[in-house]
Amino acid sequence: MSFDPLSKIIGLEGYATDTNGIGGVLKSRTTDFRVEEISTPLHLDPRGRFTVARITLTNWETNRFCTNLARILSIPRNRIFFAGTKDKRAVTQQLFVIDANQNKVSQVEMPDVEIEILGRTHQKIGFGNHRGNRFTIVARGCSHSDGTPMTEQEAMAEVERIKAKLDQNVGKDLFPNWIGPQRFGSGRPVTAEVGRHIIADRWEDAVMTYLSMKGITENTDVENFRKFIRENGPIEEALEIIPKWLGFEKRMLEQIIRQPDDWVAAIKKLPNNLQLMTIHALQSIVFNKSLNARISADLPISVPVAGDLVGRIDEKGQLDAGSCIVVE
Known part of the structure; x- marks a missing residue:
C-alpha cells in the first residue's frame, strides 16, 4: 500500500479498514467544507471589558483575519482571542473575544465575514476553551476503485459498509481520530519541523526552517523566495522578492535583519497560537504514529x-x- 509524501511526513501511513472508500474530492468549493467550533461557554456581563462575537468566515485563514481585524479596530493583534485555528478553504464559525468597543466591532465590514455581537465579558478565550468542531462536508465526484462514477446511493451504501467494518475492527461507534494535514501545513508541513528544532533549543534552525523549507505545493514566487533564503541566508535583499502574502515570514525576516542572531525574537514574530501549534504538530505526529501502531497490533x-x-x-x-x- 502506497502513501503520498505528505501522509508519510505526518504519520498517516495506515488504515483502520481494508475497504476501498468512496473516492471523491473534498473542498472542491469553499462552501463544501463547513466548521462550527464547539467551545466552553463564556459568561456574559454588560460591564465586561471584552466584546464577544460569533464570527463566520468564508475562505479566511484565522490568523490573517485577526491581523486584518486588529488593523481595522486599531488594536494590537494580541488583543483578539479565540480557541482554535480553522481551515482556510472553508466556511467556519467560532467565538472571538475582542478587546475593543462593542459598537466599533459591530460596524466592522470585511469581505466574506459575518459578525454577530453576543455581548460583553470579563473572560478571555484560548486553546484551553476548545472542545471540538462540528463538520458538514460535501465530497464530490465519488467513484468506484476502477474510476467509474458512484451514484449518491452507492456512495452512502459504501459509507455504511465502512462504518460496519470500523465497528468490527476498532469497536462499535468508535473512530480512530487521526490528525490531518491542516495541523501541519497542507502544502508545506513545516509546523512540526519547526517544533522539532524548538524543543531541542535549535532556534536558528527553527527560523531557517520556517523561512526556507521547500513546500510540496507552492507557487513559483514562493519557491524562489525560499530557495534564495536557503542559498543566501536571511539577508535584506530577500525582502525585495518576498511575496506580499507571506506576512509571517516577512516579519521574521525583518526581525533577523534588525537583530542578527536573535533567533528567539524572530520566532516570537509568529502569533502565539502558531508558536504553540509548532509543538502541538510535533505531538500530533507522535499521536498519528502511535494510533497506527496500536491498530496494526x-x-x-x-x-x-x-x-x-x-x-x-x-x-x-x-x-x-x-x-x-x-x-x-
Missing part, C-alpha cells in the same frame, strides 16, 4: 492495556497531567 483504541499512560479528565475536558499513571 490489534490493540483496543478505547480501553487501556498494560504499559498505557492514563489520567483523569478535568471539568474543562482537559487531561490532568498530574494524575497520570502507567497501567500495569
Whole structure:
C-alpha cells in the first residue's frame, strides 16, 4: 500500500479498514467544507471589558483575519482571542473575544465575514476553551476503485459498509481520530519541523526552517523566495522578492535583519497560537504514529492495556497531567 509524501511526513501511513472508500474530492468549493467550533461557554456581563462575537468566515485563514481585524479596530493583534485555528478553504464559525468597543466591532465590514455581537465579558478565550468542531462536508465526484462514477446511493451504501467494518475492527461507534494535514501545513508541513528544532533549543534552525523549507505545493514566487533564503541566508535583499502574502515570514525576516542572531525574537514574530501549534504538530505526529501502531497490533483504541499512560479528565475536558499513571 502506497502513501503520498505528505501522509508519510505526518504519520498517516495506515488504515483502520481494508475497504476501498468512496473516492471523491473534498473542498472542491469553499462552501463544501463547513466548521462550527464547539467551545466552553463564556459568561456574559454588560460591564465586561471584552466584546464577544460569533464570527463566520468564508475562505479566511484565522490568523490573517485577526491581523486584518486588529488593523481595522486599531488594536494590537494580541488583543483578539479565540480557541482554535480553522481551515482556510472553508466556511467556519467560532467565538472571538475582542478587546475593543462593542459598537466599533459591530460596524466592522470585511469581505466574506459575518459578525454577530453576543455581548460583553470579563473572560478571555484560548486553546484551553476548545472542545471540538462540528463538520458538514460535501465530497464530490465519488467513484468506484476502477474510476467509474458512484451514484449518491452507492456512495452512502459504501459509507455504511465502512462504518460496519470500523465497528468490527476498532469497536462499535468508535473512530480512530487521526490528525490531518491542516495541523501541519497542507502544502508545506513545516509546523512540526519547526517544533522539532524548538524543543531541542535549535532556534536558528527553527527560523531557517520556517523561512526556507521547500513546500510540496507552492507557487513559483514562493519557491524562489525560499530557495534564495536557503542559498543566501536571511539577508535584506530577500525582502525585495518576498511575496506580499507571506506576512509571517516577512516579519521574521525583518526581525533577523534588525537583530542578527536573535533567533528567539524572530520566532516570537509568529502569533502565539502558531508558536504553540509548532509543538502541538510535533505531538500530533507522535499521536498519528502511535494510533497506527496500536491498530496494526490489534490493540483496543478505547480501553487501556498494560504499559498505557492514563489520567483523569478535568471539568474543562482537559487531561490532568498530574494524575497520570502507567497501567500495569
